[in-house]
Amino acid sequence: MTLYKKLLTDYNTELNHSGMNGERLATRLYELSKIGSLESGGITRLGYSTEEKQAKELVIGWMKEAGLEVTMDGAGNVFGRLEGKENGPTIMSGSHLDSVPNGGNFDGPLGVLAALEVVEAWKATGYTPPVPYEVAIFSDEEGSRFNSGLTGSEAFMGKLTNEYLDQLFDEEGKSFDEVIKTYDSNREKFLTPSSKNKDIQLFAEVHIEQGKVLEKQEQPVGVVTGIAGPAWMEVTFEGKAGHAGNTPMDDRKDPVIAAGMFVSEIEPLPRKVSDSAVATVGKLNVHPNGSNVIAQKVELMVDIRDIKEEPRDKLIDLISEKAESIAKQRGIEVTWNLNTKVKPLPIQEELQEKIAVVMKELNITPTYIPSGAGHDSMILGERIPVAMLFARSKAGISHNPEEWTSLDDCVMSVHVLKRFLERVMEER
Numbered sequence: 520m521t522l523y524k525k526l527l528t529d530y531n532t533e534l535n536h537s538g539m540n541g542e543r544l545a546t547r548l549y550e551l552s553k554i555g556s557l558e559s560g561g562i563t564r565l566g567y568s569t570e571e572k573q574a575k576e577l578v579i580g581w582m583k584e585a586g587l588e589v590t591m592d593g594a595g596n597v598f599g600r601l602e603g604k605e606n607g608p609t610i611m612s613g614s615h616l617d618s619v620p621n622g623g624n625f626d627g628p629l630g631v632l633a634a635l636e637v638v639e640a641w642k643a644t645g646y647t648p649p650v651p652y653e654v655a656i657f658s659d660e661e662g663s664r665f666n667s668g669l670t671g672s673e674a675f676m677g678k679l680t681n682e683y684l685d686q687l688f689d690e691e692g693k694s695f696d697e698v699i700k701t702y703d704s705n706r707e708k709f710l711t712p713s714s715k716n717k718d719i720q721l722f723a724e725v726h727i728e729q730g731k732v733l734e735k736q737e738q739p740v741g742v743v744t745g746i747a748g749p750a751w752m753e754v755t756f757e758g759k760a761g762h763a764g765n766t767p768m769d770d771r772k773d774p775v776i777a778a779g780m781f782v783s784e785i786e787p788l789p790r791k792v793s794d795s796a797v798a799t800v801g802k803l804n805v806h807p808n809g810s811n812v813i814a815q816k817v818e819l820m821v822d823i824r825d826i827k828e829e830p831r832d833k834l835i836d837l838i839s840e841k842a843e844s845i846a847k848q849r850g851i852e853v854t855w856n857l858n859t860k861v862k863p864l865p866i867q868e869e870l871q872e873k874i875a876v877v878m879k880e881l882n883i884t885p886t887y888i889p890s891g892a893g894h895d896s897m898i899l900g901e902r903i904p905v906a907m908l909f910a911r912s913k914a915g916i917s918h919n920p921e922e923w924t925s926l927d928d929c930v931m932s933v934h935v936l937k938r939f940l941e942r943v944m945e946e947r
């Protein structure tokens with residue numbers, strides 16, 4: 520069955536009101552799903568690839584049909600502009616069209632198409648927004664091409680540096696400069712921030728939840744309370760290698776024991792700082808990693824996140840203290856350093872409340888959810904007020920061909936977005 524048919528199977532056509540059209544949204548999700556499609560039903564559409572470019576071109580066509588004036592910046596970010604009754608600061612909404620390898624059909628495209636569907640609905644009902652509105656497509660959000668991420672939105676905000684771009688190579692060994700040539704861009708154009716970023720009053724993003732909270736609460740759409748900034752702590756426990764058979768138990772400096780204790784003692788720590796904090800050890804390297812060898816050292820990575828900076832940083836302290844106390848107790852060495860530390864982004868409560876009011880009008884019980892994953896909103900949010908909506912994800916699956924959001928939930932997220940944007944524009 521095609522994605523289009525699957526989406527329409529259980530669609531509640533009563534949701535086609537206020538200018539919204541579920542069939543149109545389903546058609547567009549389906550047309551996009553053909554670009555970079557795989558037999559698995561998923562897609563591979565890496566940042567700055569031919570496929571990402573084709574996907575942008577397809578959406579640019581729809582933007583133009585909807586009467587938007589389309590521009591592209593040096594980073595390949597696309598903007599479709601609708602003039603308002605008056606000039607004034609712009610309201611922007613959008614997301615990304617790139618994917619991870621073997622990714623799904625909703626992560627990214629839903630946010631772009633939702634932003635565009637708002638324009639279609641306005642057109643259908645003869646509504647002209649009071650201020651200019653732009654639909655945005657940010658390049659390379661997932662960062663799968665260069666093991667980076669968010670380069671489009673970072674370029675847009677003028678945050679990238681030459682040093683950073685110098686170290687980016689894709690799997691084929693192509694440098695960043697070679698790759699962006701395909702966008703008729705170059706280093707200089709790429710690093711010139713768009714003056715547009717100074718003119719935005721609000722950025723709103725619809726995204727799939729990538730978690731199970733809305734499914735549990737049986738709600739189609741939720742309010743995002745903030746975007747967690749990850750900190751990656753690299754920890755190395757160094758002991759003394761030895762023969763597993765000949766070294767008595769009381770004469771060992773085994774870093775694997777310390778690492779094991781450390782991993783299990785991290786688990787209760789996030790709850791001590793906040794309800795939304797998390798910490799994960801997902802990567803461990805044991806050296807020399809032999810079955811009959813007491814290890815010399817263990818390197819591991821702790822991913823530490825929260826939507827607020829203070830508790831997140833407190834958690835970093837608690838975890839590093841834990842590493843040191845365990846090493847001392849076991850008589851071995853430990854070193855640690857933070858090699859990534861992204862600022863978390865709390866979302867203004869006033870904006871969350873505005874979304875909640877709109878949801879109640881649409882008979883949705885507001886559910887407040889922190890975002891554990893990073894999004895373009897996180898980068899824009901450093902200087903621009905942002906609002907974010909999550910649409911329910913089936914079983915919380917994402918970055919996978921199984922990723923699924925029903926058409927009812929997709930359309931509901933557009934209804935909420937549209938009303939929220941109108942409210943913000945009119946109350947301005």
Ligand SMILES: [Zn+2]
Nearest residue numbers: 626627660726
């Ligand atoms: Zn995404």
